[in-house]
Amino acid sequence: MTVTLRYFAWVRERIGRAEEQIDLPADITTVGELVQWLKARGPEYAHAFAKADVIRAAIDQTHVKPQAAIGGAREIAFFPPVTGG
């Protein structure tokens, strides 16, 4: 399954790109598993996700928890806690 990953703020800066398309391995079923898989992709990902419990995620533009099922997601985003307002 192909999924678009999007990164924002310092997660984007550390990874060095704003978005990418990946072929999701069949054994990755939750957002938390995806984070662990991404961390192993290279030092920039390991750096971005070093404090995995700080990173927030959204599936198809809705906030989700790490245990959320990826299901048929088209777009998964990772970002720091929000600081607007």
Added chain:
Amino acid sequence: MSVSVQAAAFNIALEVRSLTAGRTDIGAVVTFTGIVRGEAKGHPITSMELEHYPGMTERELARVEALARGRWPLQGVRIIHRIGVLRPGEDIVLVVTLSSHRQAAFEAAEFLMDYLKTSAPFWKKETGADGVGMWVDAREADNKARERWESA
């Protein structure tokens, strides 16, 4: 549309007038404006850059507005959040709430800001006098402010 994400400055008086024009059922208007401070953690800043997640931002703001409308009898809501590079003293965000009576308008404005600050996907980066940009950390106080509505 009652939610806008834009680089341009906003005019509070014009926004309020467009919401109240021709109506006689509104007894209270509350506006909240967030402004860029000239210092962060005791150090002067020269600018602040606001990044956001296009699409999700508008969805989250609309969701938060719907939550507020479900809790208070509101005759109107307007949310404007600016993006891009802003200087100290410039406006960042505007929330306007309209109701028949002031309590609903006051409470809903505070609720909207507490939810916006903890769920709308915006990120601030402040640039100091040395030209170095620093991402703003989320504040635990903002989470606490939101949580009190969840138990209320």
